[in-house]
Amino acid sequence: MFGRKVSEPDNQSACQPDSEAVTAAKTDTVLTTELPQLSRQVLSANTQEGIQQGIQQSQHDNSSEDVELDAQVYQVIREQIFASIDPSVATKLKQDELAERILQAVTSIANQQRLPLTFQAQQQIAQLLLADMIGLGPLQALLDDDSVNDILINGFDKVYVERGGKLSLTKAKFRDENHLLHVARRIASAVGRRIDESKPMVDARLADGSRVNIVIPPLSLSGTTISIRKFSTMGLQLEHLAEKGAMSAGMVTFLKIISHCRLNILVSGGTGAGKTTLLNALSYQIDEQERIVTIEDAAELKLQQAHVVTLESRPATLEGGAEISLRELLKNALRMRPDRIIIGEVRGEEAFEMMQAMNTGHDGSMSTLHANSARDALIRLENMLLMGQVNLPPLALKRQMNSAIDIIMHIERMRDGKRRITSICELVGIEGDNLLVQDLFSYKFSHELSNGELDGEFISHKIQPYCLDKVRYFGLESQLLKSMGLS
Structure with a gap:
């Protein structure tokens, strides 16, 4: 021994x-x-x-x-x-x-x-x-625990984790504030970043791919705070998400078909809702022969195909290296002969380049964005396009969106901790100054069970989708209609 x-x-x-x-x-x-x-x-x-x-x-x-x-x-x-x-x-x-x-x-x-x-x-x-x-001291055991999704540190003696969609306080503690600050600096320095009073906020990534945000005093009044979104080593497919209650069997088939048939897809949701996980699951349907370029702020996507180029933005470095933004990476990606472009999250002026990519032969491109609903996602996207300082009137931007985006789906982490796709809809046109959206699937809440879980059902609105012509090109129209209960 x-x-x-x-x-x-x-x-x-x-x-x-x-x-x-x-x-x-x-x-x-x-x-x-x-x-x-x-x-x-x-x-x-x-x-x-x-x-x-x-x-x-x-x-x-x-x-x-x-x-x-x-x-x-x-x-x-x-x-x-x-x-x-x-x-x-x-x-x-x-x-x-x-x-x-x-x-x-x-x-x-x-x-x-x-x-x-x-x-x-x-x-x-x-x-x-x-x-x-x-x-990383007290964090190491939590990082090694596969059941932990997020680690949230609110000062040296308060370490929370999320397991199964639920937050709980752990017994893990740092010795004192200096110990916690030392660990924060180790995380930042490992990726060439600095964290001090002159630069009290930093985004970083651990060696395993986990995404980290650090805020220290004087911005954080309760002491050093660290938020870690763990990088999952296990890629979940759509069937796995359905087993966890995220969608119905019909929705699985529908999403498989539209992903394979190169429809342009936008995934919306709140923080921690599972947007990236869903995007990863959708990517399994991409053909092995396609050249894919992924663009992210912090690399989280885990595509299984062999022909994948991964690009990651870069902030200005301590050594004087210039910032490389998502927008610059998107512009460059268009010169790399991609079949599809997948953007981890669109959040600003790079939205215009994304619309350009979707409208110029890069069908099957995908991205995520933060929004409260599928319809709110379109409003947010329009605002991002305006941030891009393009000299186009609002109606012209809406036409760009209408021709670029086929499907918008919204995923939520609900109050029972489970993640569910609450809406799948398609962009079908413009009426006056408004974009028209048609619901295809939705989640209908029924009641709360005695164990605290929410009960409800996923329903198909049984409306023939406008995207059927694109699916017909791949010979999968009958399977698509069957998945929606239309045949």
């Missing part, structure tokens, strides 16, 4: 010990166990005072009970072990070897000092120390 390894975090790219966290030692060993005598009263496992933190169950232990670690216990052991690490040697170790050395040191301390720590508790301490050195 003495040499047993600690569970290894998935993120292999972050396996360099933190230079600020690791204090250089005078010895040439990585970890020494000749440590000062520690007070058994301080290290009592039964102590209930102090902040409880780092309570994690070993992923490789069969026990169903958590071992509670006192914050003072962990802090004292941490200081002693960190003081005995030689960074010049530690940085040359592989992650699993460093993990084993840490566990050996923790076990040796416990044995020499006869500390009342079970081996499971020793494993937990070693895991936390490893996360502090090469990971």
Whole structure:
């Protein structure tokens, strides 16, 4: 048991010990166990005072009970072990070897000092120390937890997660504000960004693709805040979303057909509604022979096709690198001979270039945007076009939208935590100064069940769609009509 390894975090790219966290030692060993005598009263496992933190169950232990670690216990052991690490040697170790050395040191301390720590508790301490050195401290276990979608930090002692659409407060805590700020700076510096009082907001991305937003004082009055949207390693297809209650079987077939038949699609929804997940699921229907260019602020799309070019915008860098906007990337993408262009999210003046792409032979292009409904999405898009400072009257912009967009679908995270497609509609024309929208599918809420879940049904409005001619070109009109209950 003495040499047993600690569970290894998935993120292999972050396996360099933190230079600020690791204090250089005078010895040439990585970890020494000749440590000062520690007070058994301080290290009592039964102590209930102090902040409880780092309570994690070993992923490789069969026990169903958590071992509670006192914050003072962990802090004292941490200081002693960190003081005995030689960074010049530690940085040359592989992650699993460093993990084993840490566990050996923790076990040796416990044995020499006869500390009342079970081996499971020793494993937990070693895991936390490893996360502090090469990971993101208390966040690492949450990042490794596949059931967690979002991690929201409102100060050093308030860490929330979203699981299954529901927010909950976790036991994870940072030692203090300085510890949290240090982790925030590590995240920012890893992608060449700076976070300080002169630049107190930053967007970044973790090595696994998770999207991060950081705000620090003086803008954030409650201390450093970090919002992490985790990058899912598992691509969900439309059938998987239907199994989770996001749509009906008929809607699955309908969406498969319109995606394959190269209709231009806009996905709307609020923050965390599942827009990108839905966009990924739609992309599975794209033919392998098509050349796809994706454009995003932070790369989240996970297309399965082989012929994909991924472009990501860039803010101005610390080294003086110029900002590269989505609009510039879109203009350049048109010169790259794409069959389809997929924009992770349109939010500003790049909307005009997106309309141009959809209207100039790049059928089957897709994007998302924030809106409260499918109809609101069109209003937002029109406002974005006006932001592009194009010298076109409003009616001309509406004509551009009408010829470019075929289908708009809206997805919501509802109050029971489930994500559902509440509307699929098509843009069918212009009447006067107004764009005309026709509903094809919608979700009709019925009532709330005793367990808090919402009950309702997905309905087809059984209206023959205007997009039928485009689908007929691919020979799939009968299947489309059947999916809508029209045959």
